[in-house]
Amino acid sequence: MRFGKGLAAGLALAVILGGFSGNVSFASETGQGPLGSLETENESSSEQTYGPLGPLGQESGNASGLAAGSSSSGASGPLGSYGEKDEIVIRMVGDDLIHARIFRYCQQADGSFNFDQLFEHVKKDIEEADIAIINQETIMVSNPADFADFPCFGTPESIGHSIVSAGFDVVAHANNHTMDRGYGGIQNTIDFWKNHYPDICYLGIHDTAEDSDIRYLTSNGIRVGFVNYTYGLNGFKKPRGREYCVDLLTDGGIEAVMGEARANCDLLIAVLHVGDEYEYTPTAYERQQVNRFIDLGADIVLCAHPHVLEPFGMVTTPAGRTGLVYYSLGNYLSAQNRLPRVLGGMADITVKKTGNGGAPIEITGYDLVPLVTHQQGPLVTTYRLDEYPDELAAAHNLVGLGFSKDAMWNLYTGITGKARP
Secondary structure: OOOOOOOOOOOOOOOOOOOOOOOOEEEEOOOOOOOOOOOOOOOOOOOOOOOOOOOOOOEEOOHHHHHOOOOOOOOOEEEOOOOOOOOOEEEEEEEEEEOOHHHHHOOOOOOOOOOOHOOOOOOOHHHHEEEEEEEEEEOOEEOOOOOOOOOEEEOOOOHHHHHHHHHOOOEOOOOOOOOOOHHHHHHHHHHHHHHHHOOOOOEEEEEOOOOOOOOEEEEOEEEEEEEEEOOOOOOOOOOOOOOOOOOOOOOOHHHHHHHHHOOOOEEEEEEEOOOOOOOOOOOOOHHHHHHHHHHOOOEEEEEEEEOEEEEEEEEHHHHHHEEEEOEEEEEEOOOOOHHHHHHHEEEEEEEOOOOOOOEEEEEEEEEEEEEEEEEEOOOEEEEHHOOOOHHHOOOOOOOOOOHHHHHHHHHHHHHHOOOOO
């Protein structure tokens, strides 16, 4: 699971570089470009027209599927060389939003499901990362009666096999759809991971009150801590007596959790489900929560929920602590059918252990690789935009709404401020 070193993005947002968060120093600056807003709408895939841009936590198994003590050193990826000792590449993709159209297309003749095609065109990039993260937006269920579309999703649990096969190490589950199938959906998801992939690092959901909010992974000598919180549950409440089942930004004790995590890892990542849907700029509340987690020790904050891209870069809080922030990675994959919702991004971050006592970990590079969801008839899958075949772009279901590779690049540039390569 590595891809070349992330390159520092040259964005137009002004940021103030100041103090450091935890044990990490930052080697590059970036910012945010001029943005517009998009009208709010639900997550259904109905046809729409496109508007213009305007105790200690659990230690999971080794990242990247490497045997203990092994590494993937000395290799070279599409963005450059990688694999240095005491250096890791972290990648995250956004919302894996499985509409009924998608799981029906992935159903096999024998009634089983195979979701491998959703990941096959980015699998190499995911496998090459040392730690790869996905936001699994829809809860995983085993009972066909629970398979469901928007607004209360339920995804066949076989999606988990394909997530692991694609190379993901960390699966974020705390989001506004976590309670869509009730507590049973959460329990089913946890049981799936425990029974099939006990080393997977799943985040944000729990089946006991004793289970910590924190997970840890160690890769190339760097111990990474993770937490995952959501702003809400679409009006659902945690079941009485099981208030521990999903991690919310409004939970008590987050300060203590972050203090424990900070004291027990080299690098701390917060995955937050927050922001407004279909908006290109972070809300005041999202910025507040991002700043809060940086001030509590997070070195990197990776956000999801808006279903469209938002800016990324170094952010310094009013308290003077700096962290790397991706305000929204957009959709990894969905059946939503407006142009901005088929454009997503893959965070690509390089972190190095420096041995410097004052800042033993350094973020040496970061970038956002644009992704595009290809929709052709009932087929839905995802490509890197720079590898997306012209002939497929010409056959995309949204061509009539103005879809083209140029339109996707223009949208990416407008949101991030990054020039097209």
